[in-house]
Amino acid sequence: MRRWFFGPLLAFYLASFSISSHAHSAAEVGDRQVGVASYYSDKFHGRRTANGERYDRNGLTAMHSRLPFGTVIKVTNLRNHRSVHLRVNDRNGSRRGRLLDVSRRAAQELGFVGAGLARVEIEVVGADGDS
Numbered sequence: 523m524r525r526w527f528f529g530p531l532l533a534f535y536l537a538s539f540s541i542s543s544h545a546h547s548a549a550e551v552g553d554r555q556v557g558v559a560s561y562y563s564d565k566f567h568g569r570r571t572a573n574g575e576r577y578d579r580n581g582l583t584a585m586h587s588r589l590p591f592g593t594v595i596k597v598t599n600l601r602n603h604r605s606v607h608l609r610v611n612d613r614n615g616s617r618r619g620r621l622l623d624v625s626r627r628a629a630q631e632l633g634f635v636g637a638g639l640a641r642v643e644i645e646v647v648g649a650d651g652d653s
Contacts (some may be wrong), residue, residue: 549589553646557621559597560639561629571612579626585612586622592650597624599632600641606631609650 564579571577573591584595589610598605606628614623622644626635634640 549593549646551646551648554643555621556600556641556643558619558639559622559624559629559632559634559642560618560620561624561626561635564626573611575611577612577625581625582606582608582628582631583611584608584622584624584628585614586610586644587614589646590649593646594648594650596645596647597622597628597632598643598645599634600643602633604631604633607647 562577562579562585569577571583571585575583577583584597586593586595589595591611593610594607595610596605596607608624608628612623614620622642624632629635629640632640632642
């Protein structure tokens with residue numbers, strides 16, 4: 523009698539999955555975006571990221587709303603032109619109007635720890651494991 527319920531439920535689940543996976547489609551080398559970056563609060567140090575790793579404030583990682591995990595990006599602070607390569611390992615949901623959240627070490631290398639925010643350009647340069 524309840525058999526009819528699982529068909530629509532399964533269809534909904536599969537439709538949700540395909541929408542979700544489409545939102546994180548592969549980025550192409552050379553893709554660029556400009557926006558505001560911030561950095562993770564130290565309270566997140568050691569917590570799990572969306573891809574299952576533990577966040578390390580001394581690592582060179584970033585959180586982005588759509589780029590696939592493992593994407594390597596060049597992040598340039600547009601104010602001082604300092605840049606660093608980071609690996610995407612977390613999601614930020616873009617709910618705060620931020621393009622990117624970076625590790626504390628990345629913010630230090632980019633020179634915006636004191637300001638807390640920076641206008642940045644990101645460029646996709648590859649994927650983790652590319653030679």
